[in-house]
Amino acid sequence: MKLRIIAHAGCTDGYSSAFIIKRYWQYLIKNTGITEEEIKQAEILPLYPGDLQAEEFISTPGDIIIDLPRPKGTILFWCDHHATAKPAEEKLPKNQFWKITPSCTGYLIDLARQDGLKSTSELLAFKAAMDKIDAAEYTHQEIIDCYYNPDLNGLVPLQKVHALGAMFNTRDRNLNLEIFRTILSQKLGETPLSSEALWRLDPLIFYRAQLTSYREWRENVDTYIEYNEEMKCVVQDDRKATLSRGVPDRFYACIKFPQASYTLSLKPMDQENMRVGLGSNIFHKDRCKVDLGKLCRDIGKRFGKGSGGGHHDVGGAMIKTENADAMIKYVSEVLKKGGK
Secondary structure, eight states: OOOEEEEETTOHHHHHHHHHHHHHGGGTSOSSOOOHHHHHTOEEEEEOHHHHHSTTOOOOTTEEEESSOOOSSOOSEEEEOOGGGOOSSSSOOTTEEEOOOSOHHHHHHHHHHHTTOOOOHHHHHHHHHHHHHHTTOOOHHHHIIIIIOOOTTSOOHHHHHHHHHHTTOSSOHHHHHHHHHHHHSSOOOSSGGGOHHHHTTOHHHHHHHHHHHHHHHHHHHTTTOEEETTTTEEEEEGGGOSOOOSOOOTTHHHHHOTTOSEEEEEEEOSSSEEEEEEEEOTTOGGGOOSOHHHHHHHHHHHHSSSOEEEOSSEEEEEEEGGGHHHHHHHHHHHHHHTTO
């Protein structure tokens, strides 16, 4: 059978989920007759949620889909943890899994452990790092240690995962996709933390560059990022940028504006489409009274072609550029009501 491992592109949880599938598939994909060789030869296909939600996407019986919405059609395996991906049916078909968890990687590891995978210290450390990253459960000091001033000569597991993520989060999408595929085609260790072939590619080169890019991005975004007191929200509208420098530090708004309850970002993707991100203040999630995943699903339908979703505390959507101002007004009204 021709297999495709379809994982969330540009996402550390997507990459890590694909790693766990390739490394521990025998604990996860049951009674299908697939072989180790077929898993090794599987096509690695990084896609974004909107790609699967588009009418153009056609699933195949050999598709293994992780950290992404479940598409229509027959597939081999599916696992996701996003609240807005909840299936309608109570009992899922064989080899399909959904549950709200901190990370899809952690969910897959738990499923494999339930089927007999040994819980080593490395596996648990990797799971803990991925859960913290994808659920944004950092402490203030951990943000500083990962985004501002890490000790590159003594990285802890959380920082190592950040270094790996830097490899496929550059500003070159084609490079990102190629690296994503390449590092999943190497000989895999117990986890990415100990995969020698991967570390021979020297992720620290990418991490050092990413840290510099974070600094450049912060300096640039400071010229137009603003706090809206009525919305209790930091608004980062990249249409106002006069320069395009660096790569986004997704938690900068929480550091710069600790009084904020929410963050809203708008990033033009091309002339017709814009990516929207909504998040809660990760240090004060108790202030988040609006289900942001549901709100993003809503604005994706209202102002785009239907692509949107996420979790209670964070979400994303694609909208039409011409609808950006109307979207901001709508989100403003929802946030002001506070979920009432």
